[in-house]
Amino acid sequence: MPDLAPLSALGAETPGSIHTGRLVLREISDIALATLALRNGGTAPMPFGLVLPGPLGWNPGNLAGAFWIAPGQWMISADGRAHTDFACDLKSAAPDCAVTEQTDGWAVFEIVSPEGAAPIGNLLERIVNLDPRILNAGAATRTHMAHMSVFLVRPADDRLTILGMRSAAASLWHALLEAVRGISAHG
Amino acid sequence: MLIPHPLLGPRDAQEFTYLGDARLLARPDGMAEGAEAAFYDYVYLRNNPAGVHRELWFHEHGDRSWLVVTRDTLTHDILGAELATDVVRRERPR
Numbered sequence: 001m002p003d004l005a006p007l008s009a010l011g012a013e014t015p016g017s018i019h020t021g022r023l024v025l026r027e028i029s030d031i032a033l034a035t036l037a038l039r040n041g042g043t044a045p046m047p048f049g050l051v052l053p054g055p056l057g058w059n060p061g062n063l064a065g066a067f068w069i070a071p072g073q074w075m076i077s078a079d080g081r082a083h084t085d086f087a088c089d090l091k092s093a094a095p096d097c098a099v100t101e102q103t104d105g106w107a108v109f110e111i112v113s114p115e116g117a118a119p120i121g122n123l124l125e126r127i128v129n130l131d132p133r134i135l136n137a138g139a140a141t142r143t144h145m146a147h148m149s150v151f152l153v154r155p156a157d158d159r160l161t162i163l164g165m166r167s168a169a170a171s172l173w174h175a176l177l178e179a180v181r182g183i184s185a186h187g
Numbered sequence: 188m189l190i191p192h193p194l195l196g197p198r199d200a201q202e203f204t205y206l207g208d209a210r211l212l213a214r215p216d217g218m219a220e221g222a223e224a225a226f227y228d229y230v231y232l233r234n235n236p237a238g239v240h241r242e243l244w245f246h247e248h249g250d251r252s253w254l255v256v257t258r259d260t261l262t263h264d265i266l267g268a269e270l271a272t273d274v275v276r277r278e279r280p281r
Contacts (some may be wrong), residue, residue, distance in 0.1 A: 055194040055250070070250040071194070071272075129199040140197060144248040184214050 005081070009107035009169035016173060020182035022119050024112040025176055031077055032086035032104035038072040047076065047093035058140040059155055064090075067153055074150065075102065075163075095166055096107075096157045106151075107169035109176060117157035119183050124160070126178050128152065130165035146175035190256055191268050195249060201247040208233050209241040209255045212275055237261055243271060 008029040009014045015027035023055040033069065036052075044110040045053045048063040052074050078086050087101035113119040123182075124135060128143050134139060140153040144164040148171065164172035188200040210233075215225035234240075238261055244254045253271035257263065 010229045056196075068250075070252065071270075129201065131197055135195050143248050144199065 009166050010173060017076075018177060018180075020177075020180050022113065022115055023123070023180045024114070025173075025180045025181055026110050026112075026174070027173070028108040028110055030080050030082045031103075031108050032081035032084060033077050033104055033106055033163075034087040035069065035100045035110075036066075036074050036076050036090060036092045036102075037098040038095060038106065039098065042096055044072075045094040045097060047090055051078070056134065056139050056141055058138055058155070060155065063173075067151070069142060069151070080082075105166055106163045107166045107172060109164070109173065111160045111162070111180060113158045115158075119159060120154075120160050123179055123183050124152075126182065146172065148172060148175075188263060188265065190244060190265055192246065192249065192252075192271075193248075194252075195268055198246070198249060202246060203254075204247045206245060206253075209243050209271075210234075211243060212255070212271060213278070222280070224277065227270045234235040239266065247259070260266075 002138055005013055007013060008027055010016045015029040017024070017026040036047065046052070048061065050061040050064055050066050052066050053059045053068050055068050057074040058067060064076050065073045065077050067090065069075050076090055078148055082103050086103065087099050091099040111123065121132060124130065124132060128145050130141070130143050135152060135154050137154050138158045140151065141151060142151050148164055148168055150172070152162070153162060162172070162176065189197045189201060190200055192198045214223060215229050217226070219225070238259060239257060240260050241257050243253055244256050246252050246254065254268045255271050255274045256268045257266040259266060
């Protein structure tokens with residue numbers, strides 16, 4: 001058997017991680033993703049006991065988390081399950097919905113602020129043109145960043161998760177790293 | 188320019204792409220009498236008002252919904268926005 005080692009979205013054997021002084025930027029390579037869409041006229045299921053949130057909403061859940069991406073559509077995530085066929089498990093949990101595998105389509109990065117909410121707020125002002133009241137803790141949305149489409153999830157005041165196109169992972173990492181370094185250098 | 192998305196709040200116009208006149212939602216019935224003339228008008232003719240205009244915008248870097256945005260072409264004031272699906276359900280009752 002060939003000895004194959006999985007690579008992260010940034011092309012390395014271990015996920016990227018940089019501590020810049022005020023913020024920590026790291027790659028999350030083990031999160032499984034799949035989208036769930038209602039069929040026409042369908043009602044929202046509760047896969048894995050998960051209540052699917054409304055617009056701008058995010059629900060961390062227990063076995064899996066979800067955030068709203070469009071009317072009748074959600075992104076479902078499961079920590080540590082990127083190596084499994086998560087979409088198949090989700091389809092079993094929500095057989096009346098359309099399920100699409102997304103793990104291989106996205107690169108997931110996380111920014112953590114040991115100093116609390118303020119540096120994350122400063123960072124958001126620099127990287128996205130979004131009303132700062134929209135992305136409070138517990139919110140998620142899609143927007144435009146560095147000429148790319150990204151999903152932003154704010155699990156807590158002091159952290160931010162960014163999902164970007166996996167094929168542009170290095171470009172997104174570069175844009176985030178520049179912004180994070182700017183915050184650390186100038187506040 | 189900010190577009191007041193009915194579900195997601197005020198959003199930068201850069202998140203959207205523009206299509207044009209919202210009358211595109213009123214597609215003629217291809218089987219009806221005079222369908223050819225109706226489709227000629229539908230495909231080729233657009234009003235170009237100086238003033239209030241209803242137009243279609245696609246939330247590409249967002250929830251991928253189509254919006255009907257009412258905009259004043261003289262001042263660029265955005266007077267309102269609603270989901271195109273809601274407009275279609277209201278104006279084309281089945």
